[in-house]
Amino acid sequence: MSTEQELKQAVESRRNFAIISHPDAGKTTLTEKLLLYGGAIHQAGAVKSKRAQRQATSDWMELEKQRGISITSTVLQFDYHNFQINLLDTPGHQDFSEDTYRTLAAADNAVMLIDAAKGLEPQTRKLFEVCRMRSLPIFTFANKMDRPSREPLELIDEIEQELGLQTYAVNWPIGLGDRFQGVYDRRTEQIHLFQRTAHGSTQAQSTVLSITDPKIEEVLDQELYFQLKDEIEIIEEVAPDFDLKRIHNGELSPMFFGSAMTNFGVQLFLDAFLEYAQPPEAHQSSLGEMNPTYPDFTGFVFKLQANMDPKHRDRVAFVRVCTGKFEKDMTVNHARSGKTVRLSRPQKLFAQDRDSIDNAYPGDVIGLNNPGMFAIGDTVYTGQKIVYEGIPSFSPELFAYLKNPNSSRFKQFHKGVTELREEGAIQIMYSKDESKRDPILAAVGQLQLEVVQYRMENEYNVETRLEMLPYKVARWVKGGWEALDEVGRLFNTAIVKDILDRPVLLFKNQWNLQQVEGDHPELQLSAIAPLER
Ligand code: GDP
Secondary structure, three states: OOHHHHHHHHHHOEEEEEEEEOOOOOHHHHHHHHHHHOOOOOOOOHHHHHHHHHHHHOOOOHHHHHHOOOOOOOEEEEEEOOEEEEEEOOOOOHHHHHHHHHHHHHOOOEEEEEEOOOEOOHHHHHHHHHHHHOOOOEEEEEEOOOOOOOOHHHHHHHHHHHHOOEEEEOEEEEOOHHHOOEEEEOOOOEEEEEOOOHHHOOOOOEEEEEOOOOOHHHHOOHHHHHHHHHHHHHHHHHOOOOOHHHHHOOOEEEEEEOEOOOOEOHHHHHHHHHHHOOOOOOEEEOOEEEOOOOOOOEEEEEEEEEOOOOOOOOEEEEEEEEEOOEEOOEEEEEOOOOEEEEEOOEEEEEOOEEEEOOEEOOOOEEEEEOOOOOOOOOEEEOOOOOOEOOOOOEOOOEEEEEEOOOHHHHHHHHHHHHHHHHHOOOEEEEEOOOOOOOOEEEEOOHHHHHHHHHHHHHHOOOOOEEEEEOOOEEEEEOOHHHHHHHHOOOOOOEEEEEOOOOEEEEEOOHHHHHHHHHHOOOOOEEOEOOOOO
16 A cells, blocks of 8 residues: 555544533543443443542642542544544643643544533633634534433524534434433434433443334324424424535534433434544644645644653653654654654553554654653654644633742752743743743643642642732733834733743733723734744
8 A cells, every 4th residue: 555545544534533511511421431332441430440540550640639630631542433533632620721722723623512401611612712713623412411401402592692603403302301212313314212221331222213113102202202303393494404514614513412421322423423523634834734644744742741650750742643654763853943853652542541552643642752852832743844833822810920939949940830831731921020030820720820839849849839910811912012012001901921022911800801902992912822933
């Protein structure tokens, strides 16, 4: 097989995605069920207990254990119906949502998981915005239909009104809450009635009937049957037509109803997802749009993680393969430093297990032991020099000076701050006032600050102190210092600089921001840092 054919085949058979959701919507449960149907685990519950085991042996992030949360995120890979699926796992805790934003930069599809009783929640909205920025195809899964939930039409309406996202219902729930029995699949015009299994730990058995089969009356109660027919009629009439192109552009979201806990609708979702999801897509670079079948290996770092194995104090760089074939022992170029590096110990990722791999293709993620040279957004390549667009920084919401009370440990303090920043654990800003040299930590959540302090102490041996600042909103100024000078004095605004010396405005609340925007319509503000390159 020629290289081109090999790449083409690899790309066509790969699908990757990340799940975006608000905590508690059921991401862990759905992930487990997808692995169950993908045959990667045989009994649900395995992922969690595995994680628990690992927590017992690894104390990278004693904090994870103390809080019982998952801070780290990796990649789960499994095969299903001749596809290789890469699920880019994201941290469970919203304080680490910046990691999720970055993971979305490596994803080709997103699954928006919502709790059907709650509808859209704040974290989902935020993450949705990041997907929209990237025009990612979004698959919506309304979960927990086995519990009292909102009416499906109401959920569809909310998504359309609030997010401006049209949906295409691929399946439709039959009954809600206690009476939730299954779903109607619009693709095949069949109904699937499920039986509950103990804790949903094995695949749900189902009865499948055509919607026109007279036997329906025997298995489904009259009221539900007529309600279903009515609702199907409504959506056939008012809902937008199926349009794969609009799905791939992120304009139309295939919508599913189900219950991850009882497995209802999970397999139907997976099947339809594979049919509609987009294969690994092209990425923008200094050489233009890079098609995945471009023969040379190229990729970019979207995430760094330190000390997954405390015995080795290692650091792993997660690289999204964009083009070409990655092979073990390959010598690649590191665009930012101009150095070459032999990648002899790549790792394929399954949960937090890291088995060495020999090859990887576009759409895959490889974990590289990081000799300290990689930072978020870095490009690695073979062949002609290329630089990928990079990954923007997202608006932080908590700000604090990080103080080092012990000046004899200045070096370690500086090293720690620099490394944690490069790794993307935290954003760093500085006061405009040169006499205030303490770095300002800019975080998405409180826990992120705690993790920095914890790691400064445990990994760099520096005890630090936090001095909180009273700001909640950050905005980058388009046009930089010049644009800012032109508008003159701003009220209720602090001006700081990011690590590339660009001005960032900090506000105590949304209201102050709106006031400044109102007073200075000429000032262009952005919640996302402009890309470096
Ligand atoms: P995450 O925070 O999004 O990862 O949510 P989890 O997967 O941990 O789920 C949160 C809670 O909701 C857990 O108690 C789950 O058992 C429960 N849950 C998840 N999916 C379903 C579902 O389909 N139905 C019901 N009734 N509960 C669910």
